[in-house]
Amino acid sequence: PEAFTEADIRFLQTVTQQATTALEGLRLFExxxxxxxxxxxxxxxxxxxxxxxxxxxxxxxxxxxxxxxxxxxxxxxxxxxxxxxxxxxxxxxxxxxxxxxxxxxxxxxxxxxxxxxxxxxxxxxxxxxxxxxxxxxxxxxxxxxxxxxxxxxxxxxxxxxxxxxxxxxxxxxxxxxxxxxxxxxxxxxxxxxxxxxxxxIQERVAELTTINLVAQSVSRADTLEELYDVVTAQLMRTFGARHGYLGLIDRSNIIHLPIFIEGGERIESPEPFPLGEGLTSHVLQSKKVLLINENAMEKAEQMGAKLVGAVPKSLLIVPLMLGNEAIGVISIQDMEKENAFTEAHIRQLSTLAAYIAVKIRNAELLEEAQRRADELGFLFNVTRAAVSSTELDEALSNVVEIVQDEIGGVESAIIYLANIEASVLEPYAAVGYGREVIARQEPVPWGKGLVGTVAARGEPLIIHDTIQHEEAASAEGRTRSAVLVPLQAGGQFSGVLAIESTRPNAFGERELRLLEAASGTLNAVIQNARLLEEVTRANEQLRELDQLKSQFLANMSHELRTPLNSIIGFSRVMLKGIDGPLNDLQTQDLTTIHQSGQHLLGLINNILDMSKIEAGKMEIQPEYVNLEDIVDTVIATGRGLVKDKPIQIFKEVEPGLPMVYGDPVRLRQILLNLVSNAAKFTHEGSITVRVERKDYDPLTGEPPRVQVDVSDTGIGIAKEDMDKLFEAFRQVDGSTTRQVGGTGLGLAISREFVEMHGGRMWVESEPGVGSTFSFTIPLHPPEDTDAEVYASPAYDDGRPIVLAVDDEPGVLDLYRRYLEKEGYAFVALKNANDLLHHVRRVRPSAILLDLNLPGRDGWQAIDDLRTAEDTDDIPIVICSIEDQRQRAEEVGAAGYLTKPIIEDDLLGVLRDVLAEYPTGQTDEQEEPERQTILIVSGQPEYRRVLQEALSNELDCTIQIALTGYESLQILQDGLPSVMLLDADLPDMDGYGLLLALRSQEEFQTLPVILLTKRALSSEELAALGNTCTRYLVKAPRGDGQPISALLDLLAELSA
Structure with missing residues (x-):
């Protein structure tokens, strides 16, 4: 017991503490x-x-x-x-x-x-x-x-x-x-x-690099076969495709496979097949990419499609798109692995598809361009031959030689000309064995034989083998194949062109197409030649009449002037007392004889001047003239005219007056006529001749000029008589004429002379107060300017559009400044030559129209607008120097402004006009939209029949296009409810126009009724496909049944 002492215990405690500390240190270190x-x-x-x-x-x-x-x-x-x-x-x-x-x-x-x-x-x-x-x-x-x-x-x-x-x-x-x-x-x-x-990013860069290489490869292909080789290589190299194909669909909905890859090799393409229920058809109809990466059979069945042949594990099909049209597909397949294709594959194949689609269309366009170039080259050579001579027989002989040279295999070519009065066709020019027909000069009855049948039907005819054709037989019985085309255009028929060969099947669609291309030109040449003959005959007759008129006027001038000069001369001698003294009564009688002779001589001179003006033979001899000198001589003469009246004549000439560019003789005649008229119709008071310089006037567009005013305090002129002043052989008051004499030619001649100088003449008058006759003479010769069209920016943005027609740029500029600041859109024309087209394009709310225009004047332009049904409701405001309000009201003008135009007057008239002629429906009661029908036909008689029938039976707006080009211009301004398209147009093929319209997305839903000369075959209907809504055969003359069918069809479409 008690083996361990306190010291032992303390030692062990110390050791334990140190061990614990060491272990904790080791743990923390670890x-x-x-x-x-x-x-x-x-x-x-x-x-x-x-x-x-x-x-x-x-x-x-x-x-x-x-x-x-x-x-x-x-x-x-x-x-x-x-x-x-x-x-x-x-x-x-x-x-x-x-x-x-x-x-x-x-x-x-x-x-x-x-x-x-x-x-x-x-x-x-x-x-x-x-x-x-x-x-x-x-x-x-x-x-x-x-x-x-x-x-x-x-x-x-x-x-x-x-x-x-x-x-x-x-x-x-x-x-x-x-x-x-x-x-x-x-x-x-x-x-x-x-x-x-x-x-x-790396994948995208690689993808773009691949796309660039693909684009370069595709772009280097010049033909379709080269393109197919490139596409095959790209499918196998870029996509690693061991299976794939390229499919194209034609206008008959047949699918062709020009590229078919199997096991990594391009093999012979399978037979074409119709659009149906397969995956290719599914993509063509849906126009969407199809990707199936697993369970291909099951997914195809879910889409309602069928898989033909071996079933791939993965497949990708991309449509070839041009606009909204699928023209084919391209596909890659993997027969062994699912999930083989990714979004990157879709992007790359879609890019390749886009390039292929464009390249294929370009190749088709190139083929079409080459065909068109072939036609144009042939047409050019035929046209050049046709116009090579003014003699028709020589020109047509050159044409048949060109036809034989340009078209291979032609052994005979003949042109027959129509003799409408005799109802026969006469051989006129030939080459090859057709010359034998010319030698016999045997006319072909209308409707008999091949030539007569083609003439009667107005349709071309191609015969591949005459043995199999009941009516086919040549003069010598050796012709085996032939092409015959009627020479017609715009409803005018002039003959038949026929080519023949002793070999069967020598001609095909190419030859027919070439002859049809040339038929319009030949018809025009023949019609022009005949017209030239008629014009030549008419000119000869007119020349004879003109010679007779000139001879008559010369004879009258000689026969009348000779005795008149004697009367005037001898009476003057006697008045001077050379032959002895005269008493007062003799002096009075001789004075009357002398004055009457002078007056009669002036009348004769006026009649001769007017006849020259009407014949276009009056010419002026302009030069730079001091107008004040002419004024002085005229005033001196005028004072002699009023010496017996209480009238004073005053002259007011602006100091430093510049020279004017005019004929001094005619300027004196103009001024003397005005002063003489003032002296005639003024009994007392004054006559004032005022001359001043005028700068460029932006209101009227007149250039720098001198203005001459002749004012009097005479009887004046009533407002209703103003329009008669400048008419030939007219005076405003018969009683005044009897008092003062005259023929009424003086003012008409004077105004003609002023306008020949490039100036203008007008009058201002008040009955009982007096009159002021004014005219202007430019300082310099006029400059020629080309007509042009211009418009406000974004004029079609919904603002009311005002279209102005005036040949003065200053006036147009003034209109523009007045109108644009008031919120109007402004379109300006410098002439009315093509006004109808521009009005249809712009559809203005109102038209400002000058009357004095180069080319077609304002009255003709109004007639054009009022005759066309699609423009007859557009209000027209006449803006003219002349005051012809009564005639303007008669032709249906909505307003009348006299130049110079005041801004407030212009805006006020437009406000009144647009309020009276609203351009749209009110919100309270919107009327149902009227049906608009566009008729496209170059045949006037048929076009008139259609227009009358539709106008009588339907509440519709009718638009008219004479050519295919004109119809395209109208369609650009908006789609009609229905388009009636004549298959035979003067400038292009109606079928081609229809296909061109359907290739553009905005025209794909437009209802089109195709009007043909005959029933179409099943092949032709298949070629048309869905391009036309319906087709109707045009009515023979007098047959109303097709018109009734057309009305029923229009009612069905509008329902």
Missing amino acids: QTQIRARRLQATNEVTRTASSILNIDILLPLVVQQISDAFGYYHVQIFLLDEAGEWAVLKASTGEVGQELLRRGHKLAVGSQSVIGQVTARGEPVIAHDTDTDPVHRRNELLPDTRAEMALPLRTGDRVIGALDVQSVQPNAFDPEAQAILRSLADQIAVTLENVQLFQE
């Missing part, structure tokens, strides 16, 4: 080393993540570094698939990890597993003891796992995967380890996002 290793591992993972941009290399390194640093049993990383339904193993440590990767190990998101839960929740999940924690799913390859922790890999709010670590010790994950691993998971997630972005 923890520090573990922490250091973990932080070092974190740094190494960070460096690895920042230096490697390939996920397949990065992730195995990261899991291995974590395993080494922490000493864990197993470390792995999962990433979610594109659908976010599965967590797929991407990296795993050890041999177990390699086996799991080989097996394609994956766990469902949300499944009963640590990975399933962490990817579903987005929060860390820990199984501290796998024996007791149900969240852990055991893996037979990892039997020693006692603890498992998974941390989510997040980018923003999105979970992209999970980091999973497992230990052989329960409760292995202390808070510090959890914190470090959470930081590592965050770092890995950021790195994965950066790597993914980098890889996407």
Whole structure:
């Protein structure tokens, strides 16, 4: 007992304390080393993540570094698939990890597993003891796992995967380890996002490079066959396709496969097949990309489509689109692997499809252009031959020679001309054995034989073998094939052109097309030649009449002037008393004789001047003239005219008056006529001649000029008589005429002379007060200016549009400034030559129209607008120097303004006009929209029949286009309700116009009724497809049945 002393106890206590301290130090040292290793591992993972941009290399390194640093049993990383339904193993440590990767190990998101839960929740999940924690799913390859922790890999709010670590010790994950691993998971997630972005960029760059190479390869192909070779190579090289095809659909809905790849080789294409129920047809009809990466048969059946032949594991079909039209498809297939194609494949194949579609259309356009060039070249040569001579027989002889030279295989070519009065066709020019027909000069009866039949029907005819054609027979019986075309255009028929060969099947559609292209030109040449003959005959007759008139006027001049000069001369001698003294009565009688002779001589001179003016033979000899000198001589003469009246004549001439450019003789005649008239109609008071310079006038557009006013205090002129003043042989008051004499030609001649100088004449008068006659003469010769059209910017933005027609730029500019500031859109024309077209294009709310215009004057323009049904409701305001309000009211003008135009007057008239002629429906009671029918036909008689029938039977607006080009201009301004399209147009083929319209999206829904000369065959109907809504055969003359059918069809379409 009591073996240990107090000292022993104290020693043992000291040893124990020191041992405890040492052990605690060792534990802390070991923890520090573990922490250091973990932080070092974190740094190494960070460096690895920042230096490697390939996920397949990065992730195995990261899991291995974590395993080494922490000493864990197993470390792995999962990433979610594109659908976010599965967590797929991407990296795993050890041999177990390699086996799991080989097996394609994956766990469902949300499944009963640590990975399933962490990817579903987005929060860390820990199984501290796998024996007791149900969240852990055991893996037979990892039997020693006692603890498992998974941390989510997040980018923003999105979970992209999970980091999973497992230990052989329960409760292995202390808070510090959890914190470090959470930081590592965050770092890995950021790195994965950066790597993914980098890889996407790299893939896009590679994709764009591939696309560029594809584009270069496709662009180098010049023919369709070269294009097919390029596409085949691209499918196999770029996409690695061992199976694929290119399909094209024609206008008959038949699908052709010009490229068919099987087993990595291009093989012979299968037979074409109709659009049906297969996947190719499905894509053509849906116009959408089709991607099937698994269960191809099942998915095809779900779409209601059928798979023909071997069933691929994966397939991709992309439509070839041109606008809204699918012209074919391109497809790649994988017969062995599912999920073979990705979004990148879709993008690349879609790009290739776009290039192919454009290239195919370009090749078709090139073929069409070459065909058109062939036609134009032939047409050019025929036209050049046709106009090579003014003699018709020589010109047509040149034409048939060109036809024989340009079209191969022609052994005979004959042109027959129509003799309408005799109802026969006469051979006129020929080449080859057709000359024998010319030699016999046997006319062909209308409607008999091939030539007569073509003439009667007005339709071309192609005969491949005369033996199989009942009516075919040549003069010598040797013709085996022939093409005959009527020479007609615009409803005018002039003959038939026929080519023949002794060989069957010598001619086809090309030859027919060429002859049809030339028929219009030949018809025009023949019609022009005949018209020229008629004009020549008419000119000869007119020349004879003109010579007779000139001879008559010369005879009258000589026969009348000779005795008149004698009367005037001898009476003057007698008045001077040379023959002896005279008493007062004799003097009075001789004075009357002398004055009457002078008056009669003046009348004769006026009549001769007017006849020259009417014949267009009056010419002026302008030069720079001092107008004041002419005024002085005229005033001196005028004072002699009023010497017996209480009248004074005054002269007011602006100092420094410039020279004017005019004919001094005619200027004196103009001024003398005005002063003489003033002297005649003024009984007392004064006559004033006022001359002043005028600068450029922006109101009227007149150039710098001199204005001459002759004012009197005479009887004046009533307002209703003003329009008669300048009419030939008219005076305003018969009683005045009897008092003062005259023919009424003086003012008419004077105004003609003023306008020949480029000036204008007008009058202002008040009855009982007096009159002022004014005229202007330019300072310089007029300059020629080209007509042009211009408009306000964005004139069609909804503002009321005012269209102005005036040949003076200054006036148009004034209108523009007046109107645009008041909110009107402004469109200006300098002439009315093409007014109808511009009005249809612009659809103005009102038109401002000058009457004196170059080319077509204002009255003709009004007639054009009022005749056309689609423009007859547009209000017209006449703006003119002349006052012709009565005639303006008669033609239906909505307003009248006399130049110079005052701003307030213009705006007031427009306000009144637009209020009276509203351009739209009121909100209170909106009328039903009228049907608009566009008739496109170059045949006047048929067009008139249609227009009358539709106007009588339907409440509709009718638009007229004479040519295909004109119809396109009208369609650009808006779609009609229905388009009636004549298949035979003067400038283009109606079928071609229809196909061109349907190729543009905005015209694809336009109802079109095609009007043909005959019933179409099933092949022709198939070629048309859905391009026309219906077609009708045009009525023979006098047959109203097709018109009734048309009305029924229009009623059906509008219902």
